Amino acid sequence: MGIEVRPVTSDPDYTAWRQVRIVVLPNERASTVEEMRGLAEGGQRYFLAELDRELAGSGVVGKSDLTASAFVAPRVLPAFRRRGVGSALLRVLAREAVAMGFTVAGAGVDDPGSGVFAERFGFREVDRQVEQVRAIGDEPPPVVPPGVTLVPVGARRELWSQAYETVGVQAFQDFATISALEVTRERWDRDWISDPDAMFVALAGDEVIGCAGLMPDPDQPHRAEHALTAVRRDWRKRGVASALKRATLHWAAVHGFTEVYTWTQRGNDDMRALNTHLGYVTRTESISVRAPLPLPE
Secondary structure (H helix, E strand, O other): OOEEEEEOOOHHHHHHHHHHHHHHOOOOOOOOHHHHHHHHHOOOEEEEEEEOOEEEEEEEEEEOOEOOOEEEEEEEOHHHOOOOHHHHHHHHHHHHHHHOOOOEEEEEEOOHHHHHHHHHOOOEEEEEEEEEEEEOOOOOOOOOOOOOEEEEHHHOOHHHHHHHHHHHHHHHHHOOOOOOEOOOHHHHHHHOOOOHHHEEEEEEOOEEEEEEEEEEOOOOOOEEEEOOOEEOHHHOOOOHHHHHHHHHHHHHHHOOOOEEEEEEEOOOHHHHHHHHHOOOEEEEEEEEEEEEOOOOO
16 A cells, blocks of 8 residues: 555556546647657657556656657656655656656646755756647638648658758757757657648658658647647748748648647747737746756655
8 A cells, every 4th residue: 555656567557548648738648649659669768656556646757859868758647746746757757768868857847836846856947838829710711822832741741751850950949948959860750740630741842841740649639739830941931931830720620620739948939920910829838947866755
């Protein structure tokens, strides 16, 4: 009896993990069991927490997209908070991160209580992520700049790999984050796309110069999260990003979606301004925190 933290080992375990994620973060898309299995093969480790044999929380740890950093995400169901479950989860996740070879870990804090909890373990604010949301109405097809063509990735899957070299690498270098992003081609192909038909690339001739897309929510079919919107440096401020974004809105309207949302870093003023211009409104803000490992006892 008491608190038990154990690894996820089966599909029912993954389903239970998702249940916690959906309750704690109802406005965010949760990965499917299949996606989670793929992430686990890539090195992420998932855990469940039980209190007196009842599901109480879940956690995940893995390599962050930020260079040389792990991420940890302990989550506790509301009925089981302030009973030691979060602390037990975080200590397991932190030990796993140390075993992976990391000396620093990052996490997201979405409410004041979580902020106080994180500070107890040495986490300090380093960034903020802003969520912007938009209702979908009657969305017209995009007006595309001269010389540019928009193509759904589902029609030409090879273009997504090309987008990594021509667009993705530059975008990761230019992200307004506290340290450089480190995303391999393997992670790009696995983690940065879900439905190829909902993803678009912009072509100038045969060259990929931009990308944007949506990741539909498997639990709320009316809603989708924006994937990366990025444009090659020499094509920025020429209407490509706006056309790509409008293409995703049109796709969402055609396929019956009623809401899309996106996250941007505190310093990404250009993308946030574009979103505001297109009718997005700010809904929430998440605080990014980091702490040195191992955590203090």
